[in-house]
Amino acid sequence: MVRILNLLAVVALIGSAIYAYTIKYETIFHAERIVKLKHEIKAEQDQIGTLRAEWAHLTRPERIQALADKFLDLQPVALTQIVSADALPAKAPRVDAIGRKLEALGLTEPTNTPRDGEASAPTTPSIRTR
């Protein structure tokens, strides 16, 4: 009995030692990962900073104006072109332009599906040969 107890104690000892070491190594592993991730975050942030600076440099008004003068057909906005919101005309009644077009094409009329199950009968309008 005592021997079994001893054996159990030894096994428990070895088990706990293994467990403790596992935890220890896992901790080291995680700590290393944290350090690595922190470095990566730092590198990313530096990258973002550089990109922000680059973006600001590329979108500086001086360059945008030069490009706009070269490629766009725009003129500086005149003061007469600016009106307040209430000076705008009232909104026109809602028109379903696409719906109207479909109606004009006659697509809203009920389609006559062949009832007799004649598969060869054309369902799309085509020149009748009868």
Next chain:
Amino acid sequence: MIEGRDARVRDGTSGGTVGPGRNRVRAMKAFIADLFSTKLDKSQDRIKLVACVFLLVYGIIAGKLILFGLRQDQTLGVKRAASDVIAAARPDVLDRNGEVLATDIKVMSVFAEPRRIIDKDEAVELLTAVLPDVDARELRERLGSRKGFIWVKRAITPKQQQEVYRLGLPGVGFLPENKRVYPNGPIAAHVLGFANLDGVGISGLEKYIDGQGLADLHGAGFSLTPDDLKPITTSLDLKATYAVRDELTKGIAKFKAKAGAAAILDVDTGEVVAMASLPDYDPNTPADALDPNHINRLSVGVYEMGSTFKAISIAMALDLGKVNLHSRIDARDSLRYGRFTIHDYHAQHRLLSVPEVFTYSSNIGVARMALMVGVEGHKSFLRKMGQLSRLRTELPETADPLVPKNWGELNTMTIAFGQGLNVAPLQAVMAVGALVNGGTLVTPTFLKRSEAEAKKDAPRVVKAETSESMRYLMRLNAEIGTAKIADIKGYFVGGKTGTADKIVHGHYSTDRVFTTFMAILPADKPKYLFLTLLDEPQGLPETQGYRTAAWNSGSVTGKIIERTGPLLGIPPRIEFPTQPFPLLAKLGYGMANAPATGGGGH
């Protein structure tokens, strides 16, 4: 000791009479018993020996410690040595809408540890081959020094880094550093100033930031990362600043001026929304900033502001009750004082009303008004308006105004129309801003702030009625007076011109002028004050050869207003307000609210 023990053992063997086998065993036993004996008489030697050994060991340790203490520099790591020289992180500087004006980027810098380099000549040769802009002789000299750490080149490109890395030189390495970049180049350069390679602010807001405790933190050894630093939001609007600089550049080129400056001030908050001073420099190449021609003409240069100062003088006379808007001032003849005579540029030779004095920009009229107030009253009013002391903003570069030492009546008369007192243009802008914003003197700032914050401890310098009179006068001047050129259709602009003859060899020159223009927008409730100044603009055929402010500074200001007005969110008006000056109407000056355009221009 060992010998002694052996001798005793030998004694034991020689004295025994038993056989050799037994004898040996006993001798061994005796020897072992002897070895572990704890008798005091026997262990004394051993205690001494042990004590000696311990003494020796501790002595060595102590000696080594002293040695380490004496030669500390060799044991320091590169990182430690470099932490003093590495460029510190600085906060970002943003414009009022969050656009980046200045930021830090990470760059690699090459360093060398001279003590670890084996062949210094070879190292110099290889390094200068890869980095051609490094001076070989100077690098060799620095490598020969006894320092533990030197920079070879700061801020290299990734390609150069790769090449230096491939050289495989021992004692040469890289360190990441912060480099200050200004993505917008010369735009707002004078406000931003610049920081040097070590991340120390040298001028402008960069220096101001250091003064706010950043430098102390670095000095105390805190290495701050950009995330710890809150970005600084300036009062500038990047787009408006660009537009102002662009129009000013065009104006300077058109009128062949030597230099120029322009600014937009929010009169309620004192924020400088846009500012440019030309010629300027690119803060990314800071060596240019030291050129004395590149100074900030708005805060470092002091100038005679010319007729724009008349606004201050008339406001003074109105505020002190010496005149009202109906008063008539005698401008029939030139004003004589001793051997000096004051003339009018647009002489009318008649009695002028106060609005006419302003719109004709009459020197005589303003001089007479200043005389009504008197020398002391004039001085104290100008002091109250902040014109006689140095204006302090966030920018470290400022200048004292040039105040005449013996201020007599003649000085008062000339200063009344803007000659004889040199002030920084920003100072004059502050005063005129106070005259039109309702009467509170708000110190200009380059950092974003709210109106409540600005007016918290701003003193009231003139009455609200005086302020409204000034708005009326400036509006009238834009309708019929000298500021017509800046009367942009769609905006309710007010303005005042100023042309000062420059002093050349102690005399007022007749062909060199310094022109200024101030405009308010909108004139019935000013939000922005525009200032443009041009140094030595030339007359052009289309200006009929005139070089007065209305033609050059005025037209530049007009263009600036037209372009920045929509950017700054000022809606154009199709119909002007029918009652722009209600306070004046209540006081019995109903003519202020009647459009003056029918009254004929002059």
